[in-house]
Amino acid sequence: xxxxxxxxxxxxxxxxxxxxxxxxxxxxxxxxxxxxxxxxxxxxxxxxxxxxxxxxxxxxxxxxxxxxxxxxxxxxxxxxxxxxxxxxxxxxxxxxxxxxxxxxxxxxxxxxxxxxxxxxxxxxxxxxxxxxxxxxxxxxxxxxxxxxxxxxxxxxxxxxxxxxxxxxxxxxxxxxxxxxxxxxxxxxxxxxxxxxxxxxxxxxxxxxxxxxxxxxxxxxxxxxxxxxxxxxxxxxxxxxxxxxxxxxxxxxxxxxxxxxxxxxxxxxxxxxxxxxxxxxxxxxxxxxxxxxxxxxxxxxxxxxxxxxxxxxxxxxxxxxxxxxxxxxxxxxxxxxxxxxxxxxxxxxxxxxxxx
Numbered sequence: 001x002x003x004x005x006x007x008x009x010x011x012x013x014x015x016x017x018x019x020x021x022x023x024x025x026x027x028x029x030x031x032x033x034x035x036x037x038x039x040x041x042x043x044x045x046x047x048x049x050x051x052x053x054x055x056x057x058x059x060x061x062x063x064x065x066x067x068x069x070x071x072x073x074x075x076x077x078x079x080x081x082x083x084x085x086x087x088x089x090x091x092x093x094x095x096x097x098x099x100x101x102x103x104x105x106x107x108x109x110x111x112x113x114x115x116x117x118x119x120x121x122x123x124x125x126x127x128x129x130x131x132x133x134x135x136x137x138x139x140x141x142x143x144x145x146x147x148x149x150x151x152x153x154x155x156x157x158x159x160x161x162x163x164x165x166x167x168x169x170x171x172x173x174x175x176x177x178x179x180x181x182x183x184x185x186x187x188x189x190x191x192x193x194x195x196x197x198x199x200x201x202x203x204x205x206x207x208x209x210x211x212x213x214x215x216x217x218x219x220x221x222x223x224x225x226x227x228x229x230x231x232x233x234x235x236x237x238x239x240x241x242x243x244x245x246x247x248x249x250x251x252x253x254x255x256x257x258x259x260x261x262x263x264x265x266x267x268x269x270x271x272x273x274x275x276x277x278x279x280x281x282x283x284x285x286x287x288x289x290x291x292x293x294x295x296x297x298x299x300x301x302x303x304x305x306x307x308x309x310x311x312x313x314x315x316x317x318x319x320x321x322x323x324x325x326x327x328x329x330x331x332x333x334x335x336x337x338x339x340x341x342x343x344x345x346x347x348x349x350x351x352x353x354x355x
Contacts, residue, residue, distance in 0.1 A: 001266050002060065002103075009034045009058035011043060011092055012065030016254050017107060017165075019172040021062055024258035034058055044084060049091040053099045061096050061104040062261060063089060063145075067138075071242065071319050073179040074135040085141035093148045093160065103159045103269075105261055106149050108142040110166045110250075110284065110325050111135050120288070120326040123164075123280045132320045146282050153270060153281075161270040163261065166286035166325050169344065170254025171351050175211050177232050182293065183251060186300050187349055189239045192229060194306040196236035203353075238309045242316035245294030250286045250324050253339035260285045263335045286325040287337045299342060303349055 008025065012018035013035035025033060034056050041052055043065055067084040074081055089106065096104045113121045114129040126146070131139045149160035169183040177185060188211070195203045204225060205218045214228050226235075233240025270281060291299070297310045330336075 004029045005032050006030075006059045006102075007032045007034060007057070008060040008062065009056065010062045010064060011035075011088075012063070014172070015064060015066075015068075016168060016170055016173045017257060018062075018064035020170055020254040020258040021064055021261055024255065024262055028262060043091060044087040046087075046091045046094075049095050050098070053095040057099060059102050060265060061092065061101050062265075063092050063104060063106045065092070066107070068181070069174070069179040070181045070185060071134050071317060074138050075317070076178075078137045081135075082137035082141050085138060086144060089141070089145040090148065093145065093152065096160070097152050097156055097158050101158075103161065103265060104149075105265060106145050106160060106162045107257075107261075108146055108162055108164045108282070109138070110164050110286070110323060111139045111320075112143045112146065112164060113323075115320050119322050120324040121284070122326040123282055123284055123329060126280055126282070134317055134319055149270075150279075150281065157271060159269055159271045161264055161268065162282035163257075163264065164282055164284050164325070165257050165260075166250040166252050166284070166323070168252055168254050168257060169348060171348065173254075173348070175352070177213060182249070183296070183300075183345070183348070186239075186241070186297060187304070187345075187352060189232065189234050189241075190297075190300055190304050190306050191349070191352070193234050193236065193239045193308050194304050196226070196229070196234070197306070197308055233311070233313070236308065238311045239297075239306075240311045240313050241293065241297060242313055243293065243318035244314050245297065245310070245312045246292060247318045247320065248290040248292045248322050248324065249296075250288065250290050251296075251341055251344075252286050252337060253344035256287075256337040256339050257285060259338070260330065260335055263333075268333060283330050284325040284327050285330055285337075286327050287341075288325070288327045288331075289341070290322070290324045291341060300345060300349075303342075303346055 010022050013022045065088050115132040117125045146162045149162045152158045173184040174180045175184050175188045208216045209218045
């Protein structure tokens, strides 16, 4: 058990994962938390990161900062995804070593695993075959982070833990229609289509004011709003979704991931001295359950009470067809997820419409 007054740096505290971790740690009595906004600290700048660590001297670090997005963003901004993620994690991992951080948790993603890997995906399947091309830059960056932690532990006896969460969703998610993950994109698309269908123009205008779309604002004409939403596959009768709807995913509520981070910080060591076989020591985190994109759409439709149809655009990529993680390792340590998908989606939608 670490001391509640220990200084803990949470990198990326305003994002989906970081905000959940910040809330969870505060709730559990940790009162010496350090964090910076992007404007206050550019994590891509090595000198600024090193200066921050020298000044603050955190004892523990949670590396939740990353450039993230859905399949469209990953495939469009490929150079940005590999460059920014490599720089962020390299700077923080190295600064943690230089400044004698006691324990660090690096948050990656299960997209590190091969495209056609056996299912459910075990930690040992890393680097056994080729990656899914649409998110290859992001995956390669995250693999580099896993291997940095592994090799710093081996060479310097640091205690760096790599955690590979499955697809995440939750409060404070990104609802940008071009850059968001699948759940937040579907919630927003179906919500807007439902508002169009029921002539809820105040709700549509409020939504656009919170999350601007292609130059639209609250004063835009209805004709312009309808035209722009249609370009994103949103109408009063249907919502277009990329792919066939057949891929399956395991979705993890972000508050559950935050709980896993605290559990490992308090109860687990990844020090080389504690192990005889260090290879593939990263840890999967998920629910162990999967749902197809088609059934996910149906579930979100039922929560939002939308009566239109879902049109799958089969000309667009599906991404990896199946991605179910084996979570036996973390279960054996004594941790399991608590939030069902329906419960999490309901909480997320309620939060979205009242923001």
